[in-house]
Amino acid sequence: MAEELKPTGIYYCETADxxxxxxxxxxxxxDQKAELKEALEDMVEQFGYWSxxxxxxxxxxxSALELAFRVLGWEExxxxxxHWCDEPGCKKRISCGTPTPDGYRSTCGDHAxxxxxxxxx
Ligand SMILES: [Zn+2]
Numbered sequence: 001m002a003e004e005l006k007p008t009g010i011y012y013c014e015t016a017d018x019x020x021x022x023x024x025x026x027x028x029x030x031d032q033k034a035e036l037k038e039a040l041e042d043m044v045e046q047f048g049y050w051s052x053x054x055x056x057x058x059x060x061x062x063s064a065l066e067l068a069f070r071v072l073g074w075e076e077x078x079x080x081x082x083h084w085c086d087e088p089g090c091k092k093r094i095s096c097g098t099p100t101p102d103g104y105r106s107t108c109g110d111h112a113x114x115x116x117x118x119x120x121x
Contacts, residue, residue, distance in 0.1 A: 092111075096109060
């Protein structure tokens with residue numbers, strides 16, 4: 001009896017097509033989920049409240065932000081050291097970026113480097 005010719009893969013058949021289709025759709029859904037999560041994080045970082053004491057984002061009791069925190073799996077407050085002022089010990093959110101002779105500083109308004117001679121302290 002002649003041996004049946006088989007393509008290279010075990011899954012070469014209709015089942016393989018379905019398997020590949022499902023796998024591709026799952027990958028697309030995972031990619032979309034990651035993109036949506038990133039967009040939600042960006043929105044919370046832009047519109048969420050900041051707690052200087054905690055050094056992180058809070059919901060302020062707003063239901064939309066509470067839902068966003070839940071979807072993101074964030075505790076409240078959501079501590080975010082990446083948003084902290086460069087000044088040691090300061091947990092205020094970065095609001096200023098200033099080039100200085102010692103390098104670029106990302107600080108809160110209170111610790112923003114001042115230009116000499118402009119009357120600021
Ligand atoms: Zn500061």
